Amino acid sequence: MTILAFVAVLGPLVFIHEMGHYLVGRWCGVKAEAFSIGFGPELAGWVDKRGTRWRIAALPLGGYVRFKGDMNAASQTDPAWLQLPPHEREGAFPSKPLWQRAAIVAAGPVVNLIFAVLLLGGLAMVRGEAISEPVVGHVAAGSAAEAAGLKPGDRILSIMGRPIDGFQDIAAIVSLRPGEPLAYEIERGGERIEKDIAAGTRIEKDRFGNIYRIGQLGVASGDIVRRDVGLLRAPVVGFRQAVQITRTAVDGLGQIITGRRSVSELGGPLKIADVSGQAASMGLESFLFFMALISINLGFINLLPIPMLDGGHLLFYAIEAVQRRPVSPAVQEWAYKSGLALLLTIMVLVTFNDLGSFGLWRSLSGLIG
Known part of the structure; x- marks a missing residue:
């Protein structure tokens, strides 16, 4: 139940997040070379008529869309795109105006937030x-x-x-x-x-x-x-609830950063999987509400100004808009490595917290003692 609930929560949310990037990218005329749900070895895949490789990978902890001109799944610019013929260069992500690149990057988190609003609004229509x-x-x-x-x-x-x-x-x-x-x-x-x-x-x-x-x-x-909540008012109610949940997430993160709450309260994929199973066991409404909660958090976290995340790319674009030129490749490389190190550190920390919440460390200390 826990594994199925975890996949049922995270899989669709990752899909709609990446679909936001993909659809806005297509609207801006950017070629998508790969659309992946999950990371690691490919379990299944196919190529569509536009030449996009659609793949399902072994680790369902995220996903990515690799556009033409991207060097990797983190959307770092590949310097080789400048060597493409002019007619092919038009479909590369780096060739697009700044506002289009920003729109493509922001689309993923925004779609997650919109999905949560619609889900919360739908629940409000059902239960008032x-x-x-x-x-x-x-x-x-x-x-x-x-x-x-x-x-x-x-x-x-x-x-x-x-x-x-x-x-x-x-x-x-x-x-x-x-x-x-x-x-x-x-x-x-x-x-x-x-x-x-x-x-x-x-x-x-x-x-x-x-x-x-x-x-x-x-x-x-x-x-x-x-x-009772009608169809026209449902999005308003959903939006208000989403704002309240986002504000709570911002407050909680701020308290952890300032030391007013313990970092042990941060949870990761294992905790999400555990709570997914709990929510599923409590009924469909609880499960859908939890799904909306994770969708909001997924959108919020991806907007944080950390390199490797969508918010990090948006930060680079904001700097580019101010200084009228892109951030230098050397600075971007340093920032991406630092961002990756930060994300890996956070992943280790939250996994440690998750295992502790399951009682693993108490059990081990008891065995050692």
């Missing part, structure tokens, strides 16, 4: 949208909210300067920041009050053994209603 005003209905005894003086009827207007439109916005911000003082703006009886409140910490362990530290304010909302 829960609506709850950001008004405190109940304050738990002994909670951080009680210690801060919050009262039933208080309307929370903003946290950390971010406007609060619904009660779910409070949880999205607070849950990631246990014990961290945050700036609140509250409306009480027509009067606006500003104060710093630090949420308490709740330790949760799910039925699969995963442990989480979650910030808890200690307030409950008033009445919650579930509103």
Whole structure:
């Protein structure tokens, strides 16, 4: 179940990501020489009438489209493209205007984000949208909210300067920041009050053994209603949920970088596979929601300005736009090697974390002891 669920999540997401690159590349007149799902040895492949090699590889942890003029799967420019005859050079990726190259590179992450919005919107059409005003209905005894003086009827207007439109916005911000003082703006009886409140910490362990530290304010909302979502409104709801999930991902990554959360909370392919199986066992809706979550994270991560990723290429194009000439091959080579080293380091780290979350290191220490 876990293996099948992992392939069912990652396979389609990688495919639509690379298809975004491929379709925009075709629209810009760039020849695709290879379209690969996965890396490593080829399990199956064929060549279409346009001369593109479509391949399925052994390691389903990503994919790539190699365009004409690319030296490798990381889309480094092959200097040999300049030696092509003029009529063939037109179909090479490096020959295209800057805006077209940027559009081709950005298309992959953007398609992942659009897919997530449509998926979340579809789920909203099926189960409706829960609506709850950001008004405190109940304050738990002994909670951080009680210690801060919050009262039933208080309307929370903003946290950390971010406007609060619904009660779910409070949880999205607070849950990631246990014990961290945050700036609140509250409306009480027509009067606006500003104060710093630090949420308490709740330790949760799910039925699969995963442990989480979650910030808890200690307030409950008033009445919650579930509103039907029509076809036209579904993309709006999906977009809003996708923005909220992306913001949560940015917050979590920022907390890890600044040391407010442990790097042990970073997960990798093994953890994704494990949670894929968990989500599949909980039903179709949970599985589709998890798929949307991974699609958003895949798009977000690929937009990070790290060489070897799409965001790294976009960074080079931004520099090229400013200085009116491409980044020198020597600098690009150094950046790609550094980016590869960083990605490999992260991969080792998250794999170490994944194995630790499965209890491997505790088991080994017990055997050694």
